[in-house]
Amino acid sequence: xxxxxxxxxxxxxxxxxPARRPTLxxxxxxxxxxxxxxxxxxxxxxxxxxxxxxxxxxxxxPNGVKVxxxxxxxxxxxxxxxxxxxxxxxxxxxxxxxxPNGKIPAIVDPDGPGGKPLGLxxxxxxxxxxxxxxxxxIPADPARRWETIQWVFFQMASIGPxxxxxxxxxxxxxxxxxxxxxxxxxxxxxxxxxxxLDERLAGRDWIMGEDYSIADIATLGWVNNLVTFYGxxxxxAFDGYANVAAWxxxxxxxxxxxxxxxxxxxx
Ligand SMILES: N[C@@H](CCC(=O)N[C@@H](CS)C(=O)NCC(=O)O)C(=O)O
Numbered sequence: 001x002x003x004x005x006x007x008x009x010x011x012x013x014x015x016x017x018p019a020r021r022p023t024l025x026x027x028x029x030x031x032x033x034x035x036x037x038x039x040x041x042x043x044x045x046x047x048x049x050x051x052x053x054x055x056x057x058x059x060x061x062p063n064g065v066k067v068x069x070x071x072x073x074x075x076x077x078x079x080x081x082x083x084x085x086x087x088x089x090x091x092x093x094x095x096x097x098x099x100p101n102g103k104i105p106a107i108v109d110p111d112g113p114g115g116k117p118l119g120l121x122x123x124x125x126x127x128x129x130x131x132x133x134x135x136x137x138i139p140a141d142p143a144r145r146w147e148t149i150q151w152v153f154f155q156m157a158s159i160g161p162x163x164x165x166x167x168x169x170x171x172x173x174x175x176x177x178x179x180x181x182x183x184x185x186x187x188x189x190x191x192x193x194x195x196x197l198d199e200r201l202a203g204r205d206w207i208m209g210e211d212y213s214i215a216d217i218a219t220l221g222w223v224n225n226l227v228t229f230y231g232x233x234x235x236x237a238f239d240g241y242a243n244v245a246a247w248x249x250x251x252x253x254x255x256x257x258x259x260x261x262x263x264x265x266x267x
Contacts, residue, residue, distance in 0.1 A: 041093070042094050042097055045095070052077075052110055052111075053077040053110070054076055054079070056068065056107050057083050058083060059082060059104050059105075059264060063105060063221075064104050064105045065260050066217055069220070069221065070137065073254075076133075078107075085103075090102045090103055106121040107119070109129075123156070127218055137213050137217060139208065144211075151207050155215070159193055162189045163226050166232050166236070170231070171229070187232075194238070195241070197241070206250075216251060
């Protein structure tokens with residue numbers, strides 16, 4: 001990787017000098033220029049020390065870790081930035097400039113389609129993008145590819161939102177509510193979803209059978225979070241879903257999953 005100042009002369013990578021960062025242009029291994037990231041206002045709040053790497057703005061929540069696990073699995077070079085959602089940092093103007101929905105995770109890939117930088121939010125879209133970029137963790141066969149995408153959407157549309165409500169009503173502010181019917185509703189629906197996943201995993205190591213894929217990467221963090229951080233193991237009778245429990249153990253045994261679950265962590 002070579003670096004040039006805007007003037008075009010060769011300059012060593014003085015990456016710790018904030019005044020120089022926005023002027024750095026990176027060159028890909030092929031020698032083609034990759035645009036600098038100064039067009040992305042998010043870099044004013046979370047400066048890029050390595051602008052040639054994928055910039056990850058996130059926290060290690062169940063949605064956040066999907067992307068860090070994927071980045072760890074693929075080995076793509078990336079630079080994680082902690083966005084503290086408990087301090088409302090995802091609603092700062094700099095963050096909203098990348099994701100107007102004010103939620104982590106989001107990325108900027110300096111080497112996006114056509115070699116141009118690409119900003120992206122929504123964890124499912126980011127997983128699909130990284131899978132397409134690397135050709136990994138998504139089958140090449142079109143039918144199996146769509147089947148994988150279907151299970152990614154199952155996570156995005158069902159597992160995430162329903163398990164998230166258990167988080168609210170069982171762990172966070174909603175636990176104080178006297179009326180337990182909302183909690184029960186989400187427990188019942190989450191148990192039903194665990195049943196769907198359990199049936200899918202019968203006789204399969206991974207959601208797509210032998211192929212570990214973005215469907216697993218999307219889902220592992222949510223299931224893990226349900227039974228750890230949310231403390232809902234008994235509440236959803238998790239141990240009754242033997243195939244899901246075995247799949248979770250297989251997933252947690254992957255070093256990239258272990259690393260990804262902690263990125264970006266609070267320092
Ligand atoms: N559908 C979104 C959901 C993202 C999401 O809900 N992120 C949460 C953390 S897990 C967040 O940023 N919450 C902060 C807030 O809403 O202020 C995705 O999958 O990327």
